[in-house]
Amino acid sequence: MNVLVCVKHVPDTETRVKVAADGLHLDLGEANWVVNPYDEYAVEQGLQLKEKLGGEVTVITVGGDDATKSLRQALAMGADKAVLCSDPAFEDADPWSTARILAAAAAKLPCDLILSGKHGVGGDNQQVGSLLGQLMGIPVVTVVTGMDLEGTSLMLKREIEGGTEVVKASLPCVISCQKGLNEPRYPSLKGIMAAKKKEITAWKAADLGLDPATLAPSFQLKKMELPPPRPAGKILSGEIPDQVKELVKLLHDEAKAI
Amino acid sequence: MKYLDDARDVKFNLFEWLDLDTLLKAERYKEFDRETLNSVLDEALKVARGSVAACNESGDRIGATFDAGKVTLAPGFDKAYQDLAAGGWIAPTANPDFGGMGLPESVGTGISEFIMGANTSMSLTVLLSRGAAHLIESFATDELKAIYCEKMYTGQWGGSMCLTEPSAGSDLGDIKTKAVKQEDGSYLLVGEKIFITSGDQDLTPNIVHAVLARTPDAPTGAKGLSLFVVPKFRVNADGSLGAFNDVVCSNIEHKLGIHGSPTCSLVFGSNGACQGFLLGKERAGLLLMFQMMNAARYEVGVQGLGIASAAHQAALAYAKERLQGRSMTNREPQTGQVPIIEHPDVRRSLLMQSAYCQAMRALASYTGWCMDMAHITEGEEHDRWQGLVELFTPICKAWCSGWGFRVTEWALQTYGGYGYTCEYPAEQYLRDAQIACIYEGTNGIQALDLVGRKFRLQEGKPVKHLLGLAGKTAQDLAADPVLGPSAMQLGSAVKALGAVLTEIPAKDNAMLLTLLNAVPLLDMMGHTVSGYLLLQQAAVAKTKLAALLKDKGVDASDKAALRAALKDSAEAAFYNNKVQAAVLFAHRGLPLVGAQAVALRAGEVAPMETVF
Numbered sequence: 111m112n113v114l115v116c117v118k119h120v121p122d123t124e125t126r127v128k129v130a131a132d133g134l135h136l137d138l139g140e141a142n143w144v145v146n147p148y149d150e151y152a153v154e155q156g157l158q159l160k161e162k163l164g165g166e167v168t169v170i171t172v173g174g175d176d177a178t179k180s181l182r183q184a185l186a187m188g189a190d191k192a193v194l195c196s197d198p199a200f201e202d203a204d205p206w207s208t209a210r211i212l213a214a215a216a217a218k219l220p221c222d223l224i225l226s227g228k229h230g231v232g233g234d235n236q237q238v239g240s241l242l243g244q245l246m247g248i249p250v251v252t253v254v255t256g257m258d259l260e261g262t263s264l265m266l267k268r269e270i271e272g273g274t275e276v277v278k279a280s281l282p283c284v285i286s287c288q289k290g291l292n293e294p295r296y297p298s299l300k301g302i303m304a305a306k307k308k309e310i311t312a313w314k315a316a317d318l319g320l321d322p323a324t325l326a327p328s329f330q331l332k333k334m335e336l337p338p339p340r341p342a343g344k345i346l347s348g349e350i351p352d353q354v355k356e357l358v359k360l361l362h363d364e365a366k367a368i
Numbered sequence: 369m370k371y372l373d374d375a376r377d378v379k380f381n382l383f384e385w386l387d388l389d390t391l392l393k394a395e396r397y398k399e400f401d402r403e404t405l406n407s408v409l410d411e412a413l414k415v416a417r418g419s420v421a422a423c424n425e426s427g428d429r430i431g432a433t434f435d436a437g438k439v440t441l442a443p444g445f446d447k448a449y450q451d452l453a454a455g456g457w458i459a460p461t462a463n464p465d466f467g468g469m470g471l472p473e474s475v476g477t478g479i480s481e482f483i484m485g486a487n488t489s490m491s492l493t494v495l496l497s498r499g500a501a502h503l504i505e506s507f508a509t510d511e512l513k514a515i516y517c518e519k520m521y522t523g524q525w526g527g528s529m530c531l532t533e534p535s536a537g538s539d540l541g542d543i544k545t546k547a548v549k550q551e552d553g554s555y556l557l558v559g560e561k562i563f564i565t566s567g568d569q570d571l572t573p574n575i576v577h578a579v580l581a582r583t584p585d586a587p588t589g590a591k592g593l594s595l596f597v598v599p600k601f602r603v604n605a606d607g608s609l610g611a612f613n614d615v616v617c618s619n620i621e622h623k624l625g626i627h628g629s630p631t632c633s634l635v636f637g638s639n640g641a642c643q644g645f646l647l648g649k650e651r652a653g654l655l656l657m658f659q660m661m662n663a664a665r666y667e668v669g670v671q672g673l674g675i676a677s678a679a680h681q682a683a684l685a686y687a688k689e690r691l692q693g694r695s696m697t698n699r700e701p702q703t704g705q706v707p708i709i710e711h712p713d714v715r716r717s718l719l720m721q722s723a724y725c726q727a728m729r730a731l732a733s734y735t736g737w738c739m740d741m742a743h744i745t746e747g748e749e750h751d752r753w754q755g756l757v758e759l760f761t762p763i764c765k766a767w768c769s770g771w772g773f774r775v776t777e778w779a780l781q782t783y784g785g786y787g788y789t790c791e792y793p794a795e796q797y798l799r800d801a802q803i804a805c806i807y808e809g810t811n812g813i814q815a816l817d818l819v820g821r822k823f824r825l826q827e828g829k830p831v832k833h834l835l836g837l838a839g840k841t842a843q844d845l846a847a848d849p850v851l852g853p854s855a856m857q858l859g860s861a862v863k864a865l866g867a868v869l870t871e872i873p874a875k876d877n878a879m880l881l882t883l884l885n886a887v888p889l890l891d892m893m894g895h896t897v898s899g900y901l902l903l904q905q906a907a908v909a910k911t912k913l914a915a916l917l918k919d920k921g922v923d924a925s926d927k928a929a930l931r932a933a934l935k936d937s938a939e940a941a942f943y944n945n946k947v948q949a950a951v952l953f954a955h956r957g958l959p960l961v962g963a964q965a966v967a968l969r970a971g972e973v974a975p976m977e978t979v980f
Contacts, residue, residue: 126938140938182407296418297411299456299469306404342704 111165113156114219116212116226116238117149117184119177123231129334136334145180148227150187150294151287155257156225157188158292163259166190168219172200172211178310185305186297193219197314199322205233207325209241214318216246223264224284228253243284251279255290369793371421371486372681375413376942377726378478379406381733384912385905391472391737394744400471408460408471409478415455416482419448424487427628428796432489432569434620439568439630448490449571453523457483459498466505466517473743477670477736481729484667484674488800489628491674493526493566495667499660500527500578504597507647507656515603516576526572529660530561530579530598530634537563538813540580540654541589545636547581547596547644555644557581557598558637560618565807567632568600568617574609575600578660579636579644580653587651595653596644598636614642625799662761665808666735669764672772672804673728679779679797680721686792687714687782708782717782720956721775723949726905727898727957728768734901735760755830759822760897766814766887767894769804776801815886818893823869831869831893838862838900850947851906854954858903861896861961868892868968875971884975888964899958906950913943 121127121141130137145153156167168191169184171177181192195211203211216224224243229236236252243250255274256267268275269288279285297305315322344360346353361367382388383402391397423444430442452458461476462468471479484491501520505513519525536542545559559581561567568575577598586592602610614637621631636642648656691705696712708714735757742753780787780794787794805811823831842859845851868889872881882889917924917940922933934941 128936179407186407186411296415296451296455297407298454299408299411299460299471302404302407302411303399303469305407306401 111159111163111223112221113159113165113167114216114221114224115149115152115156115167115169115184115189116224116242117153117169117171117180118146118227118230119143119171119173119180120146120230120232123147127336129336134331134334143176143179145183146227146230148229148231148287148289149180149184150227151289151291152225152227152285153184153187153189154292154294155285155287156223157295159223159259160188160190165222168193168221170195170212170215170219172196172203172208174201181310182302182305183297185308185310186301187295188301190308192308192310194310194312195314195318196312197322199315199320199325202327203325204327204329205235205237206241206328209238209245210325211315211318211320212238212242213245214320215313216242218313218318222281224248224282226284226286228286228288239284239286246282246284249279249283250286251277251283252286253288254285255288257285257291369421369425369796370682371417371424371482371678372685373413373417373482373485374677374681374725374729375409375482377729377946378481378733379409380905380909380942380946381729382409382474382478385730385908386474386733386737388474391474391740391744396470396744397472397740400475405471405475408475409482411455412457412460412479413482415451415457416486419444419451420483420490421486423448423490423628425793425796427487427489428625428800429627431627432620432630434617434630437617438570439617439620439632440570441630442628445490445628446571448487449493449523452483452490452494456522458494458523459501459521462498462502462521463505463517466501466513467519467521472736473739474733474736477732480667480670481674481677481732484671485678486674487628488671488675489626491671492626492629493569493571494523495664496529496566497521497523497525497527499664499667500529500576502663503578503595503647503656503660504576506659507595508597508645512597512645515607516597516599519574519607520576524572525574525576525599526566526569527576527578528564528567528632529657529664530564530567530577531657532563533560534562538810540593543580543582543593545579545581547583547594547646549583550643555581555583555596555646556637556640557596557642557644558640559635561634561636563621563807564632564634565629567630567634568620569630573601574603575615577615577634578647578657580657581644583650590654592651593653593657594650595647595656597647598642598644602643611641614639624802625796626803661808662758665765665814666732666761668804668808669728669735669766669768670732672769672801673725673732675797675801675804676721676728676768676772676775676779677725679776679794679801680718680725682793682797683721683779683782683787684709684718686786687718690783692784714782717778719949719952721778721782722945723902723953723957724771724775726946726949727902727953728772730901730905731760731894731898732764732768735764751826752830752833755826756834758825759818759830759834762814762818762822763890763894763897765808766805766811766818766890767898769801770811770891771894773798773801773805811890812887815890816883818890819882819886834897835862835866838896841900841903845903845907848907848910850910851903851950854903854906854951857954857958858896858899861892861899861958864962864965865892865896868965871969877971877973880973880976881968881971884973885968888968892961892964895957895961899954902950902953906947909943909946909950913940913947916940916943 122144125141128137167189169189170193172195226239240250251266253269254266258265263280266277426442433440459468460471464470505517547555547557579596579598580593602613604610616635618633687709690708695706738753738756776798839862842855845855
């Protein structure tokens with residue numbers, strides 16, 4: 111089974127986030143960039159399928175040259191090939207454009223299954239996987255926590271509110287992976303050294319037959335701001351019964367917690 | 369238990385300070401580049417933070433247990449060990465021909481710091497497996513190498529080092545375990561060993577012991593010892609496991625710390641069926657064992673660093689959150705409590721912890737780099753680097769374990785009463801750190817090795833060379849507006865140490881003074897060398913900080929602008945803090961060299977005149 115795994119190069123969730131001077135971007139100059147944690151489940155699932163059924167795992171990303179770091183990590187985990195879709199026209203790609211880029215690339219990379227994380231941390235749009243399936247005209251199953259192959263179909267467990275849903279989907283399809291699906295392996299030292307020798311294919315807009323003019327974002331970012339700083343705490347004084355009354359009042363009127 | 373690392377400083381040492389490019393150009397390391405080595409450190413850190421750190425607390429609270437002749441490790445150790453073995457982290461610097469990855473030692477030092485800091489007990493099994501395998505690789509027949517090395521380097525089998533006996537500890541010359549040669553060339557061993565770290569465990573199906581024993585006609589004392597490979601299970605010709613080899617674990621110790629690591633008493637040959645194989649020649653055992661002991665001693669120094677750094681990082685995180693007391697500039701009771709990191713005394717302690725951790729890291733990284741330089745050079749140049757490695761080995765072991773323990777004590781103090789409770793990790797770090805001062809040769813033995821052997825090595829060239837370099841750095845930085853006063857402290861330390869090393873040998877009671885003061889002498893060397901290396905690092909950090917500030921358009925002479933830039937940029941703060949740590953170490957650490965020189969130069973021998 112040949113599997114295509116979509117990964118995203120994202121700032122580590124422990125990064126101290128700052129808004130840049132233009133108020134429209136984040137200043138991520140000193141951020142530590144990593145593979146989107148949910149995409150690690152997708153890579154692991156691809157590798158497990160390869161180990162069981164044979165075939166190849168190809169990882170793909172849309173990003174700048176620095177995104178090769180995430181591709182190398184996936185290669186170090188055991189993926190066979192990697193594709194970097196990188197072009198100045200892709201820089202501000204929104205989920206729709208990203209899905210179009212991936213769909214164009216997937217058309218050049220015949221595969222039986224496309225895996226991605228349930229969402230990319232940072233952007234949190236949760237759209238790319240679904241849009242990709244729509245563009246390719248194949249089924250999409252999201253937030254998957256279990257997967258079994260039955261003939262040419264997949265039996266998939268989905269996490270839903272308060273329970274689990276079991277879905278059958280025919281191949282090829284797009285699956286977005288959720289924590290619990292597997293436990294991603296650590297890249298080994300041998301894997302890291304082997305990854306260095308694996309080639310990363312680079313595709314630009316022209317290689318994918320995409321007109322840069324059609325990739326402009328479909329919405330305009332107006333403002334980006336951090337949550338307001340936490341206000342100072344209050345220490346109540348006086349007799350205990352009075353303090354309790356005051357606490358209830360504050361919880362009701364100010365904190366609106368009760 | 370969460371492991372808080374200092375990967376930023378580990379990477380500074382490797383990528384911004386040491387001359388890595390010279391190594392990477394050498395044939396031996398041509399497979400590696402900076403990007404790959406960066407990934408190697410990142411991935412090692414992931415494993416350390418993940419399954420290895422996850423069982424550090426269960427290792428302490430539940431610990432290794434012994435029941436009905438069987439050793440069982442704490443929950444989680446099996447998973448952590450499997451992750452370490454599968455990832456190639458058991459022997460990342462070992463020979464690739466036998467399953468190692470051939471990484472530079474200076475990179476291995478960083479990996480070891482992460483694993484030891486995340487879970488010391490777990491790391492000991494790793495350390496001993498690769499150490500015993502390296503002995504086999506160096507001194508065994510090709511047949512034995514083929515049987516054991518790869519399985520041990522890849523973690524399929526474990527290893528241990530069996531030296532100590534009930535009446536032979538620091539003085540191994542009294543070892544009684546017997547080895548009698550058989551017709552087939554192998555030996556039958558009979559004896560008892562104690563304090564054997566990972567002498568038995570349930571992680572691997574076989575454990576391969578490196579055992580010091582005495583052949584029947586051998587002379588008494590250390591010169592009569594031979595070294596043997598003794599597996600727990602015999603190995604068949606096809607590499608599969610055969611019969612039990614009569615090595616029995618009779619008990620494990622109940623200890624102050626490293627509860628997760630089984631410290632075993634082993635009985636060899638109680639049924640007359642314990643087969644061993646000679647390494648090298650008979651009666652050359654201790655010399656060969658020193659190879660493993662030296663590597664292990666260096667790694668125990670890294671252990672001191674790893675635990676100290678983890679303890680410091682945890683204390684630092686606590687100090688930023690714990691509210692207590694009022695600000696120094698506004699003591700009104702109605703104002704809110706402030707995080708304790710605002711209090712000058714807490715800040716002093718935290719920077720002391722950080723400075724000593726950085727000093728230990730500089731010393732350990734530089735020693736690892738010297739090992740690499742010795743690997744890639746020949747002739748006189750090789751001898752020069754090897755001389756430094758040998759000089760540094762006892763200093764790394766004793767100075768980093770001794771001050772590493774002290775750092776864990778300062779870190780515990782940061783928490784106040786909570787540090788003394790099991791609710792926080794400080795007390796475990798303190799307990800786990802202490803053993804590093806004792807095993808692999810107590811710190812007193814390390815000091816005797818330094819003054820007895822290493823100072824005299826190559827007619828004293830390495831120590832003279834080193835003090836020359838330190839003195840030159842002191843001179844070079846003397847006029848620096850920021851580092852000048854620190855350089856002066858380094859110059860004073862070099863002078864004091866130089867005077868002691870010249871004056872003591874000329875005294876009538878030179879031998880007594882040297883033995884009496886071996887430990888202070890080692891401490892003086894440790895401080896002087898570390899102070900020298902830290903000032904080198906500070907000079908690099910200062911230049912990088914200036915470049916960063918220039919990029920951001922910040923005028924460093926405008927204190928408010930500088931403070932805002934340091935708050936805004938973690939990188940700028942890192943370089944600034946490295947400079948400050950070096951300044952603190954120069955003013956609060958280096959003067960200890962001169963202070964200790966007072967007793968030595970005065971020829972004070974009060975301990976010998978005392979009636980105990």
